Each structure stands twice: as structure tokens, then as C-alpha cells.
Amino acid sequence: MPLSDHVRLVREFAEGHLIGENRRDYHIRLKLDHSMRVLDNGMAIIKGEGIDGRTADLAAMAALYHDIGRFPQFARYGTFKDAESINHGRMGVLTLRTLDLPGGFTHDEWRLIRAAVGLHNAKEVNPGLKGVLATMVNVARDADKVDIFGVVLDHLSQPDSPDRVVVLQLEEHPTRYTPAVLDAVMSGGSCDYSLMRYDKDFLLLMTGWLFSLAYGTSARLLLDRGMVARTFGMLPKNDDISALKEKVLRHLQAAASARR
Numbered sequence: 001m002p003l004s005d006h007v008r009l010v011r012e013f014a015e016g017h018l019i020g021e022n023r024r025d026y027h028i029r030l031k032l033d034h035s036m037r038v039l040d041n042g043m044a045i046i047k048g049e050g051i052d053g054r055t056a057d058l059a060a061m062a063a064l065y066h067d068i069g070r071f072p073q074f075a076r077y078g079t080f081k082d083a084e085s086i087n088h089g090r091m092g093v094l095t096l097r098t099l100d101l102p103g104g105f106t107h108d109e110w111r112l113i114r115a116a117v118g119l120h121n122a123k124e125v126n127p128g129l130k131g132v133l134a135t136m137v138n139v140a141r142d143a144d145k146v147d148i149f150g151v152v153l154d155h156l157s158q159p160d161s162p163d164r165v166v167v168l169q170l171e172e173h174p175t176r177y178t179p180a181v182l183d184a185v186m187s188g189g190s191c192d193y194s195l196m197r198y199d200k201d202f203l204l205l206m207t208g209w210l211f212s213l214a215y216g217t218s219a220r221l222l223l224d225r226g227m228v229a230r231t232f233g234m235l236p237k238n239d240d241i242s243a244l245k246e247k248v249l250r251h252l253q254a255a256a257s258a259r260r
Contacts, residue, residue: 003060034148038066041221046059048220058113065092065113066144073091117140149230170201
């Protein structure tokens with residue numbers, strides 16, 4: 001079954017949640033556009049990393065369907081914040097079980113796709129995850145992160161955006177950030193979302209993702225698109241942020257070079 005059939009299903013499912021109210025529909029369209037770009041990013045990663053055969057097909061499905069749960073989540077709760085609604089990965093698994101899905105994949109392959117959707121937003125990838133499922137999850141996670149950089153940076157660059165749902169209703173401030181968030185990122189550990197107060201905290205959180213990218217292709221995509229430079233251009237200028245920037249660039253450049 002061609003990829004276009006799956007793309008059409010996601011589009012139709014998302015558009016089925018539009019209600020004709022611009023402010024609310026904006027967020028449904030935001031996630032639909034995001035899903036299409038994550039698919040494109042996923043295909044670039046698959047090609048760049050030499051992933052082929054059935055694994056490539058399944059990884060593409062994981063990227064395309066990764067946020068299928070976002071549409072019913074927002075329609076039901078009016079937020080993309082999982083802590084105030086439902087885990088959108090889990091919602092995606094439940095959603096896929098209810099849809100009349102295109103053919104072309106076996107029952108066991110759909111189980112893998114659902115599993116990848118359910119795991120794509122975990123705070124960390126289980127180190128015991130192996131084989132095809134690990135590839136699917138890693139492709140979806142990297143492709144997702146690459147696009148989220150653009151979404152958040154564009155949002156913060158446009159003061160007339162409908163509201164702050166994209167950055168989890170964080171307080172906007174030109175210079176403030178939470179020191180504990182910076183410390184967590186600098187140490188290479190996971191940052192607890194509950195620590196975040198300011199929009200700059202989300203930018204810091206995103207820089208922390210850069211240390212956990214699975215693929216060199218993902219690092220190259222972010223560097224080539226200028227996303228890292230844009231991110232640090234929006235952060236305050238001080239010694240701590242400069243140290244983080246140097247650490248991030250050193251890591252990404254090494255990753256991009258080592259995995260060519």
C-alpha cells in the first residue's frame with residue numbers, strides 16, 4: 001500500500017477534528033503540518049542513515065503516525081500538555097486501534113507501529129530496546145525533535161501567535177530562565193517539565209535533546225537548517241549560556257562528522 005494512502009488517512013483524521021473556529025482549529029492544523037514535516041524528516045534520516053527494506057517502511061510509519069493522538073487530545077482537553085490531559089503517545093495507541101487503517105502491513109507490524117507511537121514521547125529510550133522497534137522509535141523521536149525546534153522558534157519569533165499552547169503556557173520573558181533547568185541540561189540529565197517557568201526554559205530543554213539524538217543525520221539537519229544558531233540567538237548572553245553553546249556545538253559537530 002503506497003505511503004500516500006497513509007498520509008491521506010492522517011490528513012482526513014486530523015481535519016475531522018476541525019470545528020470552524022479559527023483559534024481552536026489553528027492548533028489542529030499546527031499538529032497536522034507538524035506530522036507531515038516529521039514524516040519528511042524521518043525519510044531524510046532513513047535515507048541518510050542507510051536504513052532500508054521493511055525497517056525503513058516501518059520507521060516511516062512511526063514518524064507519520066507518531067502524533068495521531070494529538071488530535072483527539074486537543075479536541076477533548078483543549079491542551080497539548082500531557083500532564084493536564086492524557087499521555088499523547090498512549091492516546092495515539094488507542095486511536096490507531098479504532099481507525100480503519102490502510103492495508104500493506106501485517107498484524108504484527110501494526111503492533112510494532114503502535115508500540116513506536118506509544119514510546120516516541122518517553123522521557124528516555126529504554127536502553128534494552130533493540131532491533132526494528134528501536135530503529136522505529138529512534139527515527140520518530142529524532143524526526144520529531146528536529147521539527148519541534150522550528151515550530152517553537154517560529155512561535156517565539158511571532159508575538160501575534162494565537163496563544164502560548166505551543167510552549168506549554170510558559171511565561172514569556174526576554175532574559176529570565178530557571179537555573180535548575182540549565183543545570184540539568186549542562187549535566188546531561190533529564191529535565192523535569194515541572195521545573196519550567198519561562199519560555200527560555202523550553203529553549204534550554206530543547207538544547208538538552210541534542211545530546212540524546214540517535215543519528216548523525218539528525219544533527220546535520222539541525223546544523224544545516226540553522227536551528228542551533230537560532231536557539232542560542234534567543235537565549236540570554238552570559239557565560240553560562242556561552243558554555244552550554246560551546247558544549248552543544250562540540251557534541252553535534254562530532255556526531256555529524258563521525259556518522260557520515
